[in-house]
Amino acid sequence: MAETDIWRDFKYIPHKYNFSFASNTTYGCGGTAKAAFFPVCEDDAARLYFALKRSGEKFCILGCGSDTLAQDGFYDGYVLSTVRLSGIAETQTAYDGTVAISVSGGTKVYELLAYCKRRGLTGAEFLAGIPASVGGLAFMNGGADGKCMQDIVRSVKIADKNVRVLTAEECNFTYKHSTMRDITCLILEVKLLLKRSVPSVVAANIARRLIERRKLPAGRSCGCVFENYCGVSAGKIIENAGLKGLKMGGAYVSPAHANFIINCGKSSADVYALIAKVKDEVYKKYGITLKEEVCYIGDFK
Numbered sequence: 001m002a003e004t005d006i007w008r009d010f011k012y013i014p015h016k017y018n019f020s021f022a023s024n025t026t027y028g029c030g031g032t033a034k035a036a037f038f039p040v041c042e043d044d045a046a047r048l049y050f051a052l053k054r055s056g057e058k059f060c061i062l063g064c065g066s067d068t069l070a071q072d073g074f075y076d077g078y079v080l081s082t083v084r085l086s087g088i089a090e091t092q093t094a095y096d097g098t099v100a101i102s103v104s105g106g107t108k109v110y111e112l113l114a115y116c117k118r119r120g121l122t123g124a125e126f127l128a129g130i131p132a133s134v135g136g137l138a139f140m141n142g143g144a145d146g147k148c149m150q151d152i153v154r155s156v157k158i159a160d161k162n163v164r165v166l167t168a169e170e171c172n173f174t175y176k177h178s179t180m181r182d183i184t185c186l187i188l189e190v191k192l193l194l195k196r197s198v199p200s201v202v203a204a205n206i207a208r209r210l211i212e213r214r215k216l217p218a219g220r221s222c223g224c225v226f227e228n229y230c231g232v233s234a235g236k237i238i239e240n241a242g243l244k245g246l247k248m249g250g251a252y253v254s255p256a257h258a259n260f261i262i263n264c265g266k267s268s269a270d271v272y273a274l275i276a277k278v279k280d281e282v283y284k285k286y287g288i289t290l291k292e293e294v295c296y297i298g299d300f301k
C-alpha cells in the first residue's frame with residue numbers, strides 16, 4: 001500500500017488494515033475498507049478528520065454501526081471509527097438538581113447508562129437497549145419511548161472547518177434530524193443535561209426499558225429502516241402494503257415489525273435491493289416515497 005500523507009502522519013493512532021464492515025455493523029454484512037483509525041482523544045480525532053478532508057481521500061465516520069449499511073466488496077477509503085473515543089465527565093451541578101455531563105462522541109449507550117446508574121442521574125434511561133454511540137444518536141436525534149436526544153442535549157462539540165460548539169438551538173433538532181446531519185462534521189462530544197436521582201430508581205427505569213425492548217424483532221438489522229411518513233408509522237404503511245415477510249436473497253421484511261429488514265445472509269446488495277423494493281411497492285400502492293433512516297457507506301445501485 002502506498003505511503004500516503006494520512007499514513008505517514010497518523011499511523012501513531014490505533015488503526016486496522018482491511019477493516020471489515022460485516023464485523024463492525026449490526027447488519028453484519030458489507031465488504032472491507034482499506035483501513036480504519038480509532039482515535040482515543042478528541043484532539044487526534046479532530047486532526048485526523050481535518051487531514052482526511054484535506055486529503056481528498058474517500059472516508060466515512062462510523063460509530064457503533066447500528067444504522068449503517070456498507071457496500072459489499074472493497075471500499076477504497078478510510079473509516080474514522082469513534083468506538084474508542086469514549087469517556088464521561090460531570091461538569092456542572094445546579095441547585096435545582098440539574099447535572100451537566102460531557103460525553104465523548106463514541107461513548108456507547110450502555111456505558112452512558114452504567115455511569116448514570118452509578119451516579120444516580122436520571123433523564124437518559126429512554127436510550128436503554130439502543131446499540132448506538134452517543135455521537136451517532138445526536139447525529140440522528142435518535143430516541144425511543146416518545147423521547148429523543150433533543151430532550152437532553154445542551155450542546156454538541158463538533159469538528160467541521162474548525163472545532164466549535166453548537167448550542168442545542170443551533171443543532172436544529174427535528175424528527176431524525178439535526179444540523180450535524182446537514183453539514184459534514186465529526187461529533188466529538190455531547191453535553192447532556194440530566195437530573196439528580198438515586199441509583200436504584202435509575203436502575204429500575206433502565207430495567208423497565210430493557211424489558212419493553214424485548215418485543216423488538218431479533219436478528220441482524222439497523223432497527224427501523226425508514227422514517228415515519230408525516231407522523232404515520234412507516235412500519236404500518238409497509239404492513240398495509242402487504243410486504244411483511246417479503247424476502248430477497250438473504251434479507252427479509254420482519255413479520256413481527258415491518259419497518260425492520262433482517263439480514264440473515266452475507267450481502268448488503270440483498271438488503272439494499274429489498275429496501276428499494278419496499279420503497280417501490282409503497283410508492284406504487286400509496287404514492288408515498290419513504291425516506292431511509294439507515295445511512296449508506298459506499299456505492300449502491
Ligand SMILES: Cc1cc2nc3c(=O)[nH]c(=O)nc-3n(C[C@H](O)[C@H](O)[C@H](O)COP(=O)(O)OP(=O)(O)OC[C@H]3O[C@@H](n4cnc5c(N)ncnc54)[C@H](O)[C@@H]3O)c2cc1C
Binds near residue numbers: 066
Ligand atoms: C436493534 C436496533 C434497535 C434500534 N433501536 C433504535 C431506537 O429505539 N431508536 C433510535 O433512534 N434508533 C434505533 N436504532 C438505530 C441506531 O441505533 C441509531 O440510529 C443510532 O443513532 C446510530 O448510532 P451509531 O453510533 O450506531 O451510528 P452509525 O450507524 O455508526 O452511524 C450512523 C450515521 O451517523 C454518523 N455518525 C455516527 N457517529 C458520528 C459522529 N461521532 N460524528 C459524526 N457523524 C457520526 C455516521 O457517519 C452515519 O452517517 C436501532 C438499531 C438497531 C440495530
